[in-house]
Amino acid sequence: MSNGTSVPxxxxxEWPAVEFVAATAAELERGGRLCAWFGVPExxxxxxxxxxxxxxxxxxxxxxxAPVTKSYPSLTLLHPxxxxxxxxxxxxxxxxxxxxxxxxxxxxxxxxxPANGKFFxxxxxxxxEVAVGPVHAGIIEPGHFRFQCxxxxxxxxxxxxxxxxxxxxEALTGGPHRATMSQLETVAGDTTIGHATAYATILEALAGTxxxxxxxxxxxxxxxxxxxxxxxxxxxxxxxxVAFLPTASACGKIRGDFLNLTALICGNRFGRGLVRPGGxxxxxxxERAAQLLAKLRVALAEVDEAAEWLWDSNSVRARFEFMGTIxxxxxxxxxxxxxxxxxxxxxxxxxxDHPAGWHRFAPVPxxxxxxxxxxxxxxxxxxxIQRSAKFIxxxxxxxxxGEIFSANGELAGDALAVALVESWRGEVCHVALTDVAGKFRxxxxxxxxxxxxxxxxxxxxxxxxxxxxxxxKSFNLSYCGFDL
Amino acid sequence: xxxALDIILRLAAWLLLAPLLPGIINKVKAWVAGRRGPPVLxxxxxxxxxxxxxxxxxxxxxPAHVAxxxxxxxxxxxxxxxxxxxxxxxxxxxxxxxxLFVYLLAFARFCIVLAALDTxxxxxxxxxxxxxxxxxxxxxxxxTALLTLCVQSGSVxxxxxxxxxxxxxxxxxxxxxxxxxxxxxxxxxxxDPNTHLELTMIHEVMVLDHSGPPLAAIxxxxxxxxxxxxxxxxxxVLPLGKLSLLQAIGALVASVFVVAIAIGLVESLLARLAFxxxxxxxxxxxxxxxxxxxxxxxxxxx
Numbered sequence: 001m002s003n004g005t006s007v008p009x010x011x012x013x014e015w016p017a018v019e020f021v022a023a024t025a026a027e028l029e030r031g032g033r034l035c036a037w038f039g040v041p042e043x044x045x046x047x048x049x050x051x052x053x054x055x056x057x058x059x060x061x062x063x064x065x066a067p068v069t070k071s072y073p074s075l076t077l078l079h080p081x082x083x084x085x086x087x088x089x090x091x092x093x094x095x096x097x098x099x100x101x102x103x104x105x106x107x108x109x110x111x112x113x114p115a116n117g118k119f120f121x122x123x124x125x126x127x128x129e130v131a132v133g134p135v136h137a138g139i140i141e142p143g144h145f146r147f148q149c150x151x152x153x154x155x156x157x158x159x160x161x162x163x164x165x166x167x168x169x170e171a172l173t174g175g176p177h178r179a180t181m182s183q184l185e186t187v188a189g190d191t192t193i194g195h196a197t198a199y200a201t202i203l204e205a206l207a208g209t210x211x212x213x214x215x216x217x218x219x220x221x222x223x224x225x226x227x228x229x230x231x232x233x234x235x236x237x238x239x240x241x242v243a244f245l246p247t248a249s250a251c252g253k254i255r256g257d258f259l260n261l262t263a264l265i266c267g268n269r270f271g272r273g274l275v276r277p278g279g280x281x282x283x284x285x286x287e288r289a290a291q292l293l294a295k296l297r298v299a300l301a302e303v304d305e306a307a308e309w310l311w312d313s314n315s316v317r318a319r320f321e322f323m324g325t326i327x328x329x330x331x332x333x334x335x336x337x338x339x340x341x342x343x344x345x346x347x348x349x350x351x352x353d354h355p356a357g358w359h360r361f362a363p364v365p366x367x368x369x370x371x372x373x374x375x376x377x378x379x380x381x382x383x384x385i386q387r388s389a390k391f392i393x394x395x396x397x398x399x400x401x402g403e404i405f406s407a408n409g410e411l412a413g414d415a416l417a418v419a420l421v422e423s424w425r426g427e428v429c430h431v432a433l434t435d436v437a438g439k440f441r442x443x444x445x446x447x448x449x450x451x452x453x454x455x456x457x458x459x460x461x462x463x464x465x466x467x468x469x470x471x472x473k474s475f476n477l478s479y480c481g482f483d484l
Numbered sequence: 485x486x487x488a489l490d491i492i493l494r495l496a497a498w499l500l501l502a503p504l505l506p507g508i509i510n511k512v513k514a515w516v517a518g519r520r521g522p523p524v525l526x527x528x529x530x531x532x533x534x535x536x537x538x539x540x541x542x543x544x545x546x547p548a549h550v551a552x553x554x555x556x557x558x559x560x561x562x563x564x565x566x567x568x569x570x571x572x573x574x575x576x577x578x579x580x581x582x583x584l585f586v587y588l589l590a591f592a593r594f595c596i597v598l599a600a601l602d603t604x605x606x607x608x609x610x611x612x613x614x615x616x617x618x619x620x621x622x623x624x625x626x627x628t629a630l631l632t633l634c635v636q637s638g639s640v641x642x643x644x645x646x647x648x649x650x651x652x653x654x655x656x657x658x659x660x661x662x663x664x665x666x667x668x669x670x671x672x673x674x675x676d677p678n679t680h681l682e683l684t685m686i687h688e689v690m691v692l693d694h695s696g697p698p699l700a701a702i703x704x705x706x707x708x709x710x711x712x713x714x715x716x717x718x719x720x721v722l723p724l725g726k727l728s729l730l731q732a733i734g735a736l737v738a739s740v741f742v743v744a745i746a747i748g749l750v751e752s753l754l755a756r757l758a759f760x761x762x763x764x765x766x767x768x769x770x771x772x773x774x775x776x777x778x779x780x781x782x783x784x785x786x
Binding site for chain 2: 128129131132137138151152239243244245246248249250315316318319323464466468
């Protein structure tokens with residue numbers, strides 16, 4: 001199937017658990033990438049569902065297992081990118097992946113407490129353990145980081161999240177409810193357009209319709225505005241972490257300018273209330289489009305200058321280079337997505353690999369940088385800032401005409417829909433399964449952060465512990481997008 | 485009577501003027517970044533606020549946690565009394581007071597370190613390890629700088645050492661001492677006084693668990709130490725002892741102001757160093773001082 005479509009649940013190929021794991025492993029072997037792996041409870045047990053993306057073939061594959069009751073052979077042993085998915089399935093449905101090397105909860109421990117139970121420990125007289133969080137010295141999201149250190153050198157980092165678990169997926173069961181759209185917009189507040197677009201695409205796919213072209217056009221523009229604001233903020237935050245004030249101060253301000261452009265479209269700086277199933281709630285008339293373009297050019301010139309300061313500063317380069325390196329092989333093995341994957345040299349971008357919506361008509365080049373270090377992640381952000389701005393300029397020059405909204409129809413019953421969106425952080429994957437009445441039986445959300453937190457842990461191996469904040473900022477992953 | 489009055493006046497000047505310095509630095513940083521920035525007197529407000537607050541103590545700490553900052557504060561003030569002000573000399577001066585000056589500051593650090601280790605926190609332990617390892621290197625530089633002044637003036641008393649200018653090696657000595665100043669006072673590129681990231685801090689992480697008046701003592705002591713180093717740097721380079729009192733004070737104030745602006749500019753335009761590169765920079769500062777020493781030692785005979 002392709003991105004943004006639905007298939008009848010009954011048509012999905014089905015295997016007994018053992019063969020299902022083997023078949024999934026074989027697909028991953030031949031170049032697939034695991035987008036989602038989750039359980040669907042049925043009377044007699046839980047079915048496993050796998051969504052695999054073949055980036056080079058621009059297709060998605062979906063498969064399901066026969067109901068499983070207790071355990072199944074672990075996929076993680078063959079493909080480490082499945083490790084967190086299997087832990088999640090174990091936590092949610094109690095299915096044990098046999099042979100999983102590190103089976104512990106993802107978000108909860110004994111009910112509602114976050115998953116900070118037993119940590120991997122390094123033994124030795126000179127080893128010391130540093131526990132950071134969930135309460136941090138700055139105003140950031142809560143997460144717990146456990147470092148095993150030899151002096152300043154980090155031997156191992158384990159990340160425990162779940163402090164912001166709100167039960168988003170559970171709340172969606174039986175939906176869509178009245179509150180569903182707002183809930184999906186706040187899965188990760190900085191990725192409002194990304195998640196809202198994925199959700200709208202799901203509903204449209206289930207209804208067998210498509211949003212009017214003009215709405216798709218506006219969503220694509222809003223998505224890039226979100227990318228511009230966040231990437232600019234990240235460049236500033238990276239500069240701030242090495243105490244390089246010029247870029248830090250400037251980017252903080254310019255990020256606000258980009259957010260205001262989104263507010264110009266829909267009245268909300270994060271794009272809330274813009275994307276709706278069936279189209280968009282606000283239109284962008286010619287007059288405001290011209291305003292948007294003028295302000296975009298001003299902000300872009302400013303961020304251009306601020307970024308030049310950053311690249312021209314030797315002291316910054318000395319900090320960014322060779323820090324927190326992830327090789328392309330590692331990135332592929334653990335299934336990184338988004339900026340982190342592209343900065344390790346992987347050509348991996350949903351807008352390019354699995355175009356849906358407006359991106360079918362307006363392709364986006366993939367920004368790749370090969371080194372895999374903090375500098376590479378900063379550079380990819382900078383390349384994307386330039387390309388996103390160019391993209392918006394081009395699209396504003398050639399707007400799609402027509403309606404902005406058309407009511408979405410009835411949702412198909414017993415169908416499964418998949419939507420991938422390249423949010424600024426990386427791939428956002430939504431999967432919905434409906435029951436006979438067309439209500440959600442299971443709704444699965446995978447934020448880019450779910451794939452990428454492991455990347456941060458690997459990037460820290462052998463680094464100085466004092467470099468953790470800068471490595472962390474270079475990934476800038478979402479806690480609430482992970483915790484759901 | 486006059487001696488007592490003199491000491492009180494000097495003490496008041498040191499104590500009251502010190503918190504101005506961080507204010508000026510922050511203003512410079514804000515100005516470069518195009519912000520309005522906090523008021524120059526912000527640290528005074530902070531100190532007043534902290535003084536009124538009560539102390540929150542961890543159940544794990546011993547009395548050293550509170551005694552440390554107090555002892556450190558007194559040590560820094562005592563060091564201030566040893567430092568001469570232009571032709572007026574020091575309140576208290578004797579042979580070898582230069583060494584006492586350096587080791588009073590070292591003692592202050594020891595007290596802060598002790599108070600930090602007392603909490604038993606992993607963060608504080610890391611901060612202490614960093615602070616102490618860099619202090620070893622910075623101490624080598626500052627001792628070399630004092631040695632240079634000794635050779636120059638043939639005396640081991642600060643009042644005599646700091647009176648003339650540093651002669652031919654003045655520029656070298658200034659560069660070396662400025663490096664030491666930045667390191668000793670936890671400024672960029674060695675440390676980032678503004679960071680909120682506990683894993684990257686040096687000085688700031690050692691005082692994370694302090695609150696109320698002890699924290700005020702630490703903050704005020706830190707600003708006083710910064711002022712001491714700025715004055716020491718100025719007097720080591722400029723021949724203030726040869727000027728009239730009024731001229732000397734004018735020159736001193738102007739130079740300290742210049743040093744503060746220089747710190748602000750360094751913080752605005754440089755990223756901080758990775759920890760593993762800090763020793764390199766401190767060694768460079770040491771080498772500057774060492775070459776200044778060579779110039780002072782051999783320069784006269786050429």
